[in-house]
Amino acid sequence: MPRSFLVKTHSSHKVPKHRRLETQRDIDGACSACRGLVVPLLLPEKVASSTPGDPPQPWDRTSVIARISLPLPRHEEAREAPGPDPLEVSRVHVCASRAPSAPLKDSLNHLNLPPLLVLPARWPPTLGPAGDPAPDRVRGAERAPRGPGGFQCLHCRKPYHTLAGLARHRELQCHLRAPRCFTCKYCDKEYSSLGALKMHIRTHTLPCPCAICGKAFSRPWLLQGHIRTHTGEKPYTCSHCSRAFADRSNLRAHLQTHSDTRKYQCKRCAKTFSRMSLLVRHQESGCCPGP
């Protein structure tokens, strides 16, 4: 019987599925910038209001994440005063590697962050000569004018020429990335790290087959233990009775039989057991009937 039930589940406190792992290629490959991308943004005090005739933009209803540093004209830089940041800080998710028409909703689902604010249409705006948002240049960060180093990670200060470059940095290098949630596509179990998810997926793919009987295992050391059932090797010996075991845990359980103290006690009849499973079986057999 598969023992997949041993995997921790979070059914009682489900978290949003921000990322569902599809394949190994999905882990390694395409659209890396969409994996919970967090892009720094500095919002101007005024942003262009949404025009009724405008088609909805991805950022119209987009929640947001961190900061984007837009290149400012010189007079804007001079206007910056010390003290409180004159620019409003907001958060926005930008998919730099998708076409502008691609739905960002899916990308946003990767994020484990609550919406902070709803951005107006035509966000992010670029600034006109007078410092006002230029309506014809506000279709998105991908089209925003920028010079060398026009984008900067506000955490590590690395400059980037393109938003995509900054996005890639934030995704792959900067350690202030947004917390993520990785979901197994086979069973919907969720993990906070990609490594944990990869390890879990092995319990589905079973990449370690036994060369003798063909039975497959999730991890090499499980296969090693299984091979011992074929070879009869028992490297773990009891120091009390010289009995040998193929599995260390089984030796540990055996050592309990030599112990005077039994760790597991029934709360009703005070009977003690050497193993938890024995106590459970005892309780389920009727010693402790429920109300």
Added chain:
DNA sequence: CTGGGGAAGGGGCCC
């Protein structure tokens, strides 16, 4: 019903 052995699973830790 109980005790115990065997086999196998999972997560966590360390390198």
Added chain:
DNA sequence: TGGGCCCCTTCCCCA
């Protein structure tokens, strides 16, 4: 980040 190992746990089977 991945592999190896450890620890704990569970189920099955048999005496």
